[in-house]
Amino acid sequence: xxxxxxxxxxxxxxxxxxxxxxxxxxxxxxxxxxxxxxxxxxxxxxxxxxxxxxxxxxxxxxxxxxxxxxxxxxxxxxxxxxxxxxxxxxxxxxxxxxxxxxxxxxxxxxxxxxxxxxxxx
Numbered sequence: 001x002x003x004x005x006x007x008x009x010x011x012x013x014x015x016x017x018x019x020x021x022x023x024x025x026x027x028x029x030x031x032x033x034x035x036x037x038x039x040x041x042x043x044x045x046x047x048x049x050x051x052x053x054x055x056x057x058x059x060x061x062x063x064x065x066x067x068x069x070x071x072x073x074x075x076x077x078x079x080x081x082x083x084x085x086x087x088x089x090x091x092x093x094x095x096x097x098x099x100x101x102x103x104x105x106x107x108x109x110x111x112x113x114x115x116x117x118x119x120x121x
Contacts, residue, residue: 004029
C-alpha cells in the first residue's frame, strides 16, 4: 500500500525526519482505489525498468489536478526499523514485520544460489 509523509514545515527536512516528531506518516495514503492501483503499477514498472532486485521503495510526488504521480526516487536501502515507512507500508499490505524479514531472507538466499549457478569456477 502507498503511504504519505505530511511534513510539519513547508518541506520535509532533516529536522522533520530525524529530530522532531512533527511529520505525520499516513499509512495507507488517502488515495482512491484507482489511484492506489495506478501508483502501484508505476512503482512496479520503475522497479523492473531499473532491473532492481530484492528490497526497494519507490517514492513519488503527487500533483493533484496536474501531472499526477511523479517518480521522485527509488530507494534500494530504505529505513528498516519497525517505525520506518518501508515496513509500515508492508504491514498495511498484510505482511507483518517478521514475515517481511523472512521473505527478504528467502529472496537473498535465492539470489545468492542463482549467482552461484551462473558463476564459473
